[in-house]
Amino acid sequence: MADTQSITHLCLVDGSGFIFRAFYSLPPLTRPDGTPVNAVLGFCNMLYRLARDTECDGLAVLFDTAQPTFRHDMYSDYKANRDEPPEELIPQFPIIRDATRAFGFPAIDQPGYEADDLIATYVRLARARGWRVTIVSSDKDLMQLVGDGVNMLDPKTMAHIGSAQVVEKFGVPPDKVVDVQALAGDSTDNVPGVRGIGIKTAAQLISNYGDLDSLLSRAIEIKQPKRQQALVEQADMARLSRELVRLKDDVPVSEEMDSFALSPPDLNVLRPFLLTQEFKSLLKRIEGELGVIATPDSVPSITSSITRSYELVQTVEDLIRWVEVATRAGRVAVDTETTSLDAMSATLVGVSLAIEHGRACYIPLTHRVCDLSDQGSLDKTKRKEASSKQISLEKATALLKPLLEDPCVLKVGQNLKYDMVVLGRSPYDIHIHPIDDTMIMSFVLDAGRGSHGMDVLSQQHLDIKPITYKEVVGTGKNQLTFDQIPLETACDYAAEDADITLRLADFFGPRLVSEQMATVYQTLERPLSPVLAEMERSGIVVDRDALVGLSEDFAGRIEVLADEIYKLAGRKFMIGSPKQLGEVLFDEMGLYGGKKTKTGAYGTGADVLEALVSQGHDLPSLVLDWRQLSKLKSTYADALIEQINPSTGRVHTSYSMA
Numbered sequence: 001m002a003d004t005q006s007i008t009h010l011c012l013v014d015g016s017g018f019i020f021r022a023f024y025s026l027p028p029l030t031r032p033d034g035t036p037v038n039a040v041l042g043f044c045n046m047l048y049r050l051a052r053d054t055e056c057d058g059l060a061v062l063f064d065t066a067q068p069t070f071r072h073d074m075y076s077d078y079k080a081n082r083d084e085p086p087e088e089l090i091p092q093f094p095i096i097r098d099a100t101r102a103f104g105f106p107a108i109d110q111p112g113y114e115a116d117d118l119i120a121t122y123v124r125l126a127r128a129r130g131w132r133v134t135i136v137s138s139d140k141d142l143m144q145l146v147g148d149g150v151n152m153l154d155p156k157t158m159a160h161i162g163s164a165q166v167v168e169k170f171g172v173p174p175d176k177v178v179d180v181q182a183l184a185g186d187s188t189d190n191v192p193g194v195r196g197i198g199i200k201t202a203a204q205l206i207s208n209y210g211d212l213d214s215l216l217s218r219a220i221e222i223k224q225p226k227r228q229q230a231l232v233e234q235a236d237m238a239r240l241s242r243e244l245v246r247l248k249d250d251v252p253v254s255e256e257m258d259s260f261a262l263s264p265p266d267l268n269v270l271r272p273f274l275l276t277q278e279f280k281s282l283l284k285r286i287e288g289e290l291g292v293i294a295t296p297d298s299v300p301s302i303t304s305s306i307t308r309s310y311e312l313v314q315t316v317e318d319l320i321r322w323v324e325v326a327t328r329a330g331r332v333a334v335d336t337e338t339t340s341l342d343a344m345s346a347t348l349v350g351v352s353l354a355i356e357h358g359r360a361c362y363i364p365l366t367h368r369v370c371d372l373s374d375q376g377s378l379d380k381t382k383r384k385e386a387s388s389k390q391i392s393l394e395k396a397t398a399l400l401k402p403l404l405e406d407p408c409v410l411k412v413g414q415n416l417k418y419d420m421v422v423l424g425r426s427p428y429d430i431h432i433h434p435i436d437d438t439m440i441m442s443f444v445l446d447a448g449r450g451s452h453g454m455d456v457l458s459q460q461h462l463d464i465k466p467i468t469y470k471e472v473v474g475t476g477k478n479q480l481t482f483d484q485i486p487l488e489t490a491c492d493y494a495a496e497d498a499d500i501t502l503r504l505a506d507f508f509g510p511r512l513v514s515e516q517m518a519t520v521y522q523t524l525e526r527p528l529s530p531v532l533a534e535m536e537r538s539g540i541v542v543d544r545d546a547l548v549g550l551s552e553d554f555a556g557r558i559e560v561l562a563d564e565i566y567k568l569a570g571r572k573f574m575i576g577s578p579k580q581l582g583e584v585l586f587d588e589m590g591l592y593g594g595k596k597t598k599t600g601a602y603g604t605g606a607d608v609l610e611a612l613v614s615q616g617h618d619l620p621s622l623v624l625d626w627r628q629l630s631k632l633k634s635t636y637a638d639a640l641i642e643q644i645n646p647s648t649g650r651v652h653t654s655y656s657m658a
Helices: 015-025 038-053 070-074 092-102 115-128 140-145 163-170 174-184 199-209 212-217 225-233 235-245 267-276 280-290 316-329 380-388 393-405 416-424 438-445 454-462 469-473 487-514 518-538 544-569 578-588 606-614 618-642
Strands: 009-014 058-062 132-136 150-154 159-161 309-312 331-338 348-356 359-364 410-413 435-437
Touching (some): 058 115, 092 267, 115 132, 140 174, 174 235, 199 212, 212 235, 225 235, 267 280, 309 487, 348 487, 359 487, 416 518, 435 518, 438 454, 487 518
Parallel strands (some): 009 132, 132 150, 331 410, 410 435
């Protein structure tokens, strides 16, 4: 164990977030004794990879407990809408804590508090010692801790989150995030917030008034009547919500930071644990890597460029030449550029091909600008000039179709299912096969990895930092669609994507064989991709008229229920407001069983209402029915109508493979 004085950069891992990501990333897996361990394996992979690759010299893993926390005392409905953990996951919780300790890291939890509170406390303690802190989590609640010397690392994307990224997400700096969340609420944790106010509105209000208290004290100044009414009537709920989302940084922790110093795992401890779980492949990999662990001074830097020869294909003759070369090569990497992540509504903008490392091309098809000097100039003249420098969409897809459907040419892609859906639509009707998919390869080999995106895989495995999509199209209100990108810029980005995809395929292929995962990839995972692509393209038939009828029926029944509730209550009130409902039930009607939280408001969760129903009271029963119908209407009937594709009349979902 390293000397604690050597710690300058502490890594705090949101262990609970790791657990659920690991569980849902891997298929069911059991030990010989029948104990499920898929989440354990995924967690071990993620934790070891993080410890191996991190720049930190201290690390600890923080967990939630199953017991209620102080927030439940404040608000009985806190997280009341969350389902119980899957039955197969429950026995893995203690094993995962054992795994953490087997790797040599502290596994810390504290009854009455959440992992987020422990993280907040250790952030404060670490900063008091002058340490930098990286919080490994994708939990937005932790963004309130970002600041001087404190950032986050999203394990899904391996993207660093600093103050700028917090502002991009919440519209305010980290020290104002709590106030924004107090207004907007959080459906995941059942934090009520203020009805009708979302993140954008909340950010605008906090920016204008400075903080939540100032806003609430001046709510009467709000010009919008409904918003003003909501802020005045639900001020107490906003203050309660602030206490629910604010993290405690003074938890009485017992684990000293002396034990956080990072060092290689002790194989005398780790090996027996991994063998007990039957994680032999993981053990073999760790044993092989421990002898060649790079020191911080010898870690190779990620390159910003690679040796390349990329061609912008703008004539039929050049495209024919590329098709012929790719056909002779017997393998080609393929990537499409479009205007949307929704494969069923996206417009095809261009196609890139790569036939060997560093040799790739981009075929622009529907760009609306033609060169760097035309960026932002989308008048009719420029569009005509751009079109004249591109092969027609009909001609290009006709030339590409034989190549992409040739059974003797292997097509390699990254998340190729998306491209199969795009090109499989009419009028292209291109059915790509046979295929290899580097995203699926990565998933089969490292299912516990947070992200299998090309940018992350390229940096991790190839030491290549690719051009990012954001660098090309921009962000926020200045973001462009890909058809607005100059051809030369688009070529550099798109051709590089195909090039890197081919390099990743050559990296993962031998690993599939050496780690005995080729059969899983070839017989289970890869064949599923075209099946799912066809399912996505076919869509699901939905009866719009029936949904509209359901929505109208629900609306009528909700109105009837509301009238009955008002009649029993003796007045109108906001049925969806827990505070107002509690006052009606317990103050005005005098029903037995009301329990106030620390904020002075009554708890009105489903358990409270059901208890009142069992006592023979009608109004709580009607409220439960009102809540159920309101949720059915908004979450299902109304929302599903919006998902119907106007061209097909069907709902087209997207099935995740990694």
